[in-house]
Structure formats: C-alpha cells, structure tokens
Amino acid sequence: xxxxxxxxxxxxxxxxxxxxEAREVELHVAQCGDCAHSLAGLREMRAVLTxxxxxxxxxxxxxxxxxxxxxxxxxxxxxFLESLWRTAALAAVAGAVxxxxxxxxxxxxxxxxxxxxxxxxxxxxxLSGSKAQAIIDRAVEKAAAEQKKDxxxxxxKLAADLRADQARGLERVARRxxxxxxxxxxxxxxxxxxxxxxxxVARNSLRGQSLPQGKx
Amino acid sequence: MGGDRQAFNALVRxxxxxxxxxxxxxxxxxxxxxxxCQDVFVSAYxxxxxxxxxxxxxxxxxxxxxxxxxxxxxxxxxxxxxxxxVNPSTGGGSEIRLGDGSVWGKGELKLxxxxxxxxxxxxxxxxxxxxxxxxxxxxxxxxxxDCPMSTIKTRVYAGFEQLKKILQS
Numbered sequence: 001x002x003x004x005x006x007x008x009x010x011x012x013x014x015x016x017x018x019x020x021e022a023r024e025v026e027l028h029v030a031q032c033g034d035c036a037h038s039l040a041g042l043r044e045m046r047a048v049l050t051x052x053x054x055x056x057x058x059x060x061x062x063x064x065x066x067x068x069x070x071x072x073x074x075x076x077x078x079x080f081l082e083s084l085w086r087t088a089a090l091a092a093v094a095g096a097v098x099x100x101x102x103x104x105x106x107x108x109x110x111x112x113x114x115x116x117x118x119x120x121x122x123x124x125x126x127l128s129g130s131k132a133q134a135i136i137d138r139a140v141e142k143a144a145a146e147q148k149k150d151x152x153x154x155x156x157k158l159a160a161d162l163r164a165d166q167a168r169g170l171e172r173v174a175r176r177x178x179x180x181x182x183x184x185x186x187x188x189x190x191x192x193x194x195x196x197x198x199x200x201v202a203r204n205s206l207r208g209q210s211l212p213q214g215k216x
Numbered sequence: 217m218g219g220d221r222q223a224f225n226a227l228v229r230x231x232x233x234x235x236x237x238x239x240x241x242x243x244x245x246x247x248x249x250x251x252x253c254q255d256v257f258v259s260a261y262x263x264x265x266x267x268x269x270x271x272x273x274x275x276x277x278x279x280x281x282x283x284x285x286x287x288x289x290x291x292x293x294x295x296x297x298x299x300x301x302v303n304p305s306t307g308g309g310s311e312i313r314l315g316d317g318s319v320w321g322k323g324e325l326k327l328x329x330x331x332x333x334x335x336x337x338x339x340x341x342x343x344x345x346x347x348x349x350x351x352x353x354x355x356x357x358x359x360x361x362d363c364p365m366s367t368i369k370t371r372v373y374a375g376f377e378q379l380k381k382i383l384q385s
Contacts, residue, residue: 010373045376045380048325049379050349052330053237053241053348056236061229179250197324
C-alpha cells in the first residue's frame, strides 16, 4: 500500500518545498522504509538526468551591434560625393568674387568726367587693375588649395571606409567558417557515437546473455 | 542599462551559451539554434525597457527564448516533422533496451538520455530542460511557458516518469 508521504517526495527531490515542509518530509522518511526507498530512487534518477546535460559549444561568440539611430550614408561613395558638392560650391563662390572684382574695376575705369583720364588717371586705373588681378590670383589660389585639401580628405575617408568594409566582410566569413567547422565536428562526433552504439548492440546480440552490471 | 551597448554585450557573453544550449536541446538543430539565439538577444535589447525588475532578467530572457523557439517550431514544415519539432521516424524507433538500467558509460548513457528526451512531447521536453538543466523553479517555468504552475508540475512529473521508464526498461 502506497504511503501518503509519497506525494511530496518528488517536490522534495526537486527542492520545491518550503523549509518547514522539507523538514516534515525528512522526519517522515526517517521512519518510513517505503518512502526512504522511493526517495533514494528519485534522487538517483535526478542525479543521472542532471549530469547528462551540458553546455553546447558556441560556433562563435555573439557580438551585439544594434542599428544606429542617425541616418547613415548608404556607402563610402556618398561621403565622397558630399565633399565634391562642397568643393563645387566653393568654386562657385570664388568665381562670383572674381566677377565682382572685374566688374568693379571696369566700372571705375569707364566712369565719365574723370580728371586726367588719359594721364595720371590711366596710370592709376592700370595700377588698380594690377591690384585687382593680384586679389583675383590670391582668391583662385586659395580656392584651389581648399579644393585639393577636400579631395585629399575625401579620398582618405573613402579608403578607410573601404578597408573597414573589407574587414567586416572578412570577419563575417571567418565567423561563418567557424560555425561550419563546429557543425562538422558535431556531425563527426554524432557519427562516432552511433558507431559505438551499433557495436554495442552487435556485441550484445552475439553474446545472447544479460550484460554485466556497471556501477550504480 | 541606459543604452550602454558594452554592458549589454557583457550580458550577452554571460548568457549566450546557456540560451544557445537550451535552444539546441529544444530544436535539435544547432544551426537553427544559433540564428534563434541571435534573434533572442536582439529582442532582449529592444525590449529591455519593459524589464522592471533586473533580478528577473534570467527567466525573462528564457521567456523570450521560449517564444522565439516556439515561433520557429510552428513555422517549421520539413518532411515528417510536426510542429513539436520531433521527427516521428526517429523518436520511438531509436529506443534501445540494453538491460536493467545500470550505467554503461558516460557517452552511452548521454546518448540514451538524448534519445529519450527526443521521444517526449516538446512541452514536456522543455519543462525537463528548464528544471533539470537550467535549474529554474516551477514558478519561473510557469512564467516562461506562460501556463499555470499545476500544468508545469504535471509536465515535469510526466516527463520524469517517462524518462525513468525508458532508462530503466
């Protein structure tokens, strides 16, 4: 006849009882042979089950890279095109300055009623033109230097972005290869285990008797 | 966390192997388990703001893993494989009766336990894995599987008895 205490044995083995309930079970088991025997069997089975579980090796570590919040360029070329637009805008501004200076110089030279226009005023006008030319030359030189600097920066950034993309691509390939290698090892291990089992069954069939007792 | 990705990556490092192993036992396919594992942590990061009690992170994470795994299993439609992820052609037929249940060696017994687990319905298998492998309490398993604690107890007891019968037959 089954003891009434048997109902709580499973919860006791699984450590689901409160301390007071666990103490009651311990006291009962100390006095009940059937429950003590059942408890030993449950504990053994639990130990067997717990030991068989093990952590599986990961193919590769997970690295969490959440999506960026700000809108990103679609690729390295987008940054390069952006710098080209800036350079074009700068060139347009330099051209406008040049045109303004030329028109201003011409207006002063063509002004009516100006004294000594053929003499000193001509010389003065000529000097103004030279000065204006110098200003224009400096402006163009500066614009060219800026453009050269921007192009160099855009080129460097493009190269760095391409290198980073290449590195990320290689890393993805490496991780995938690690995973495939791990999967291959798992299949090989499974095959070996299957081989062991087949051999054991064959051996048992040939013997035709109960197998020797192992350790409890 | 305040959006601290480095801290979250530390959490990932801490739990990735446990979650991955749980998914391998549940789905039986390591390659699917790895992809699902990534989905689990992405979902965890996205919904981290909903976790009110940081001490509940572990059962909360496994609840996400449970939902992710079951969504995958329901969507799986391979030949001969039902929504529970167990292939009927290998579940019952792989049962090996070797004697009176004594230990035959670590590898052999491990193989027997794995085959016996595969023969269980997926809910019982998961309950056994969460109880005996991950060490959760019944109340936590009930939260993960989103069902009453009495149901969890029934699943664990039934799964345990079934495994016992197979291994001691």
